[in-house]
Amino acid sequence: GAGVSQSPSNKVTEKGKDVELRCDPISGHTALYWYRQSLGQGLEFLIYFQGNSAPDKSGLPSDRFSAERTGGSVSTLTIQRTQQEDSAVYLCASSLDRGQSNEQFFGPGTRLTVL
Amino acid sequence: GENVEQHPSTLSVQEGDSAVIKCTYSDSASNYFPWYKQELGKGPQLIIDIRSNVGEKKDQRIAVTLNKTAKHFSLHITETQPEDSAVYFCAASISIKAAGNKLTFGGGTRVLVKP
Numbered sequence: 583g584a585g586v587s588q589s590p591s592n593k594v595t596e597k598g599k600d601v602e603l604r605c606d607p608i609s610g611h612t613a614l615y616w617y618r619q620s621l622g623q624g625l626e627f628l629i630y631f632q633g634n635s636a637p638d639k640s641g642l643p644s645d646r647f648s649a650e651r652t653g654g655s656v657s658t659l660t661i662q663r664t665q666q667e668d669s670a671v672y673l674c675a676s677s678l679d680r681g682q683s684n685e686q687f688f689g690p691g692t693r694l695t696v697l
Numbered sequence: 698g699e700n701v702e703q704h705p706s707t708l709s710v711q712e713g714d715s716a717v718i719k720c721t722y723s724d725s726a727s728n729y730f731p732w733y734k735q736e737l738g739k740g741p742q743l744i745i746d747i748r749s750n751v752g753e754k755k756d757q758r759i760a761v762t763l764n765k766t767a768k769h770f771s772l773h774i775t776e777t778q779p780e781d782s783a784v785y786f787c788a789a790s791i792s793i794k795a796a797g798n799k800l801t802f803g804g805g806t807r808v809l810v811k812p
Contacts (some may be wrong), residue, residue: 586740613798615799615800617800617802622805623804623805624701624703624786624802624803624804624805625741625786625788625800625802626802627799627800627801630799638799640799641799673740673741675740677798684729684731684746684790684792684798685731685743685746686731686743686798686800687743688733688740688741688742689740690738690739690740691740
């Protein structure tokens, strides 16, 4: 079946502009995660959604970052007033988070470049 | 919070040889340890995972070992093939039902298998 999809695949923006990144999780997956991967680095947790529970925002680096998940499915990560240090690949993952099933399935990511 | 260190950062092996990647973690409460493989331009893909109640797990040419006392775990790839060339990430989390599975990733190991 279809995996996690993300759009756009690439985004180039100017410093100070706002950007929106979209994630479509695997159908039926209740958990959705956003991670950031800076060049040559490991992945850094940003935010987690589970069903109708309040999201875990503990990884968001500043108040310029926000995310929402509408209808328990699609999620949008918004970065306001982008800075050059926001340049990275933003990865979305979804999982069932049921019983012993913890596997997170990742999308291909959105490469964000802030000029 | 959790901190995961991964070594080496790069690993070059001859086809057919074994590759070993090691990770250490800091939080003794961590109980879930997945390994991900990331190919160029793609999101990470789970290749094997282990839970803290198990010391070793194998899947064909891949094995993972966990030493809870020393807080380290390792990935072993035997009979390496050119298609094993990729970046490998270890991760750790405290997996609690209904509380999410925030992964803390190591910095990654770039593996090159030379034919």
